[in-house]
Amino acid sequence: MFKGLSTHVKRNKFKYITLVILIIAAILVKEVLIDIVYVDKQYEKNRIITPWGDKIKSGNLSVDYTFDQALIDIEALGLNTVNVPVQIDIPSLNSNTAVINVDSKKKAIQLIKKLRYKGINVILEPYPYIKNGELYETQLNPDDKDVWFQNWKGGVLLPIIHDIAKPYKVYALCIGSNFDQFEKEYNYWTDVSEFVRKNYQGRITYKTNWWYTAAWDTSKNGQHDTYTTKLNNPVLQNVDFISVAAYFELTDKETNTVENLVNSIHSTQIFDRHQNIFEELKNLSSKWNKPVFFGELGFPKRNKATVHPWNPEPSNIFNEQEQANGFQAYKEVFEKESWNLGFSVFAIGKKDELKNYYPCDQSIKVINSWYK
Template sequence: MRICIRFLLVVLIAISIAGCSATPVTEQKINGVSFVSSKDTLMQSHIDPILNVGVSHAAVMPFAFVRDKNHPELQFNSERQWFGERYTGVKQYIEALHQNNIMVMVKPHIWIWRGVFTGDMQMDSEADWELFEKSYEDYILLYAALAEETHAELFCLGTELYNFTKERPEFWVSLIQKVRQVYSGNLTYAENWDKVDKVTFWGALDFIGVDAYFPVTDEATPTVVKAKEGWEPHKNLLISLSRKHNRPVLFTEFGYRSADYAGKEPWVSDRHNGKMNAKAQANLYEAVFETFWGEDWFAGGFVWKWFHNHERTIQEENNRFTPQGKEAEQVLKKWSKQDVK
């Protein structure tokens, strides 16, 4: 009897320790790409290049639009939008990707006219906030229901909306509950790198979502070692965040331009005429994978960004974010083929 009691106590202690683990453990890394919405139907020829790279996931991104950052009327699912930005296109993209055994995150975005940053949205009155919230809830629940219907593996509640989350926390608590009622998969929210530690509702989601444009180096063409050194303080922040909320961290976006100084301000997306620097982009990619892919608390990420027309994209010498046809594509392929758990 004593032996049985002692054995039972050992088992209970072991279960208790496991249940109070400071950091979550992810079983399989998400190796994903952010699939750019287009005006075209998604064809097999568009999917074959990402199969060749070996990615496991793709983010599909419906869009909604507002006139300016204080405008409360959100427009979405309009016939004037490109096919891949509205309901029928998102559904077709998901189904085509699933037919190729590529898992999907549905990741709604808001676009403000002239590219004003969505994190700065601020309504002028309580009435405007309520009007905006109603349209945003309709937008999110429409695509959450679609994600459930199509068995999408992940759903993202929004992208880089810090002022909205800060000013209206009760709305977000309610929204999460309503999404849970219509969608049974994993939930995340994508916050910008400089505000990710200020979000209050991570514990209600399945992943801490980060658009990971952290500054890591001032060098024009950084070495992998130098870029990894620049990641250390940011990595420590993310470890602390994961432990605090007992949730794995997911890079809902990460990537770099193929340009000089790409690691200095990685969030900059303005067009400029500088030369292409494929080596800088590739080294920065490698640093991300070497820094994070072996960490149990890290769930993986989605490269920003991947265009559907691969053949046309690789023929264009550009200094933009896409890795297609550049050295960074081979880095992505190398890590996607590895069995990192």
Template sequence: MKTSKRYFLLFLFLQLSCNSQIKKINGLSFVASRDKIDTTHTNSVLKVQSNYVALMPFGFIKELSAPKITHNTNRQWFGETKRGLLQYAKEFQTKGVKVMVKPQIWVWKGEFTGNIEMDSEEKWTILEQSYSEFIFTYAKAAQEINADILCIGTELEKFVKNRPKYWQKLIIEIRKIYKGKLTYAANWDEFKRVPFWGEIDFIGVDAYFPLSDKKSPTVKELEIGWIPHKEEIIEVQEKFSKPILFTEFGYRSVDFNAVKPWESNRVEGRVNLQAQVNGLQAIHNQFWKEDWFAGGFVWKWFHRHDEVGGLKNNRFTPQNKPAEELIRILYQQ
């Protein structure tokens, strides 16, 4: 083989290898607020090397068996509405940050959305109509801003379980409106049973898996805790041949934060900054190296960076904590 031809083939191989290594989604869940945002609010996202944000407009229902969703009203915070979504997206996109639109439902009194369930066929029909109006509003907005990903629902297990045909048809209708990638944010204990993974682009998981019952588990202990969950994730991934996306992941900076990582409705507990760091490091070690893993979105990031988090805060945000610096290091790799 001639030397020039050998070099050409080597160059071609290197190019193909580089192209096959798709950059991970190093995302943050950017919390909707009362305010418009500007550079002073996006700088902290850029500083931690995040290349994606999840923007989260909201709809509201009064109780778990109430079928009507109120959304995009003047009574809501600006960031929870369509106008807010468009304004937030523009600010991030001009900085080169990509967007996942992730509409969510809030049940009054903080009830878990996975338990939304109607008690009559009439109510199910009303809920389906109402949810379609809600999600189509933001599918159109996602198309308008050329968002890279649209999340079609978040933690709606009983709705999905009881009305699978509705969701199949909904996906078809959404694709007529929005031309980008689709996902659904399944709760950590729901993702194995979602019936429509084959019809969308990412298997979305809110990754609050229980990993350890220790007060302050080490990175190694947390990685051991990941083993059975990772095996289940791989099984689902291989069944549908779709990449896994952690639509939410994160840990509170509190003792025993890996026992029930999904718990957010309590503020008590001793601050443990290292436990949060260890949780984020372990999940990154286990997943970011995998070819079938698309990346994920840290829960959660507030716009007024200087006023949140800090060394006395035991909540999910990594802002102004050692976890923030860790995210910056991990996301720039």
């Protein structure tokens, strides 16, 4: 009798435990579904659909960004996307090694979780950080390209795909950024793009640096024509959109009106180059049938901000209006172009006296109004 009672109690206990487990599982599934629905709704809310198509309105985070400032900037600028960097440590300009910074990777994952919950898209960028950030990726030129590209594929891109891009479903992955010195290595870069396509089904992009041409340079393969190299880069046929770091040199004046900057985008004044930046970007899009995205768009808060936008200190004279005029000019020229996918403000996420590119109040108003 007691033996039968004991068996009955055990059975009931098992049923009770099973029921509790099922209830807990149902609650967890419900919470996950709620989160998924919430995130989907937030993504839909944060899409920017204009008469000229769906647009990306993004900001590049500086490597030393903070979570709080990043979230403040997203709200203030009305962004639907954030360019999240993962620091890639490279010891020198001729180094063949590139190593993911573990702390930067963890930080990126933590932020992306927050951004996903808010419905903010992510462009994930392996960010070349050379000699602790002292040197620029535009000057990187590895001694052994075979070794470097193998490291870039297997040691950088593959772990980032497996550990971040795939599980957190980022909007796009940037497979290379501003590698001016070896961008002509077409076979290597094509191999990189095909490697990424095999391992990642999401969107990919490649970021090329700004260039200049001169109307007076009529020689074949002219010294001042770096545009042809970019225009003919076959890696662009394998990406979903073409990213351009848009630090184009516009004028030779310390300060400029918006009208003058708009005219300069169509015909640059500096060194009488008369470069038609608008047409060159449009042709780049047309050649590869891909939209063009300003992967970096920024101006220092200084006089000469549009003379050398790539220089964080082109002058020692502080000038917020010159920065704002730069953003306004690009807005007036490119906002309505269907082939232009959008822009990413350089740089946000950290605000202090050393951040010359951080947008001033006037620039924030311009950026916030873009696509409205």
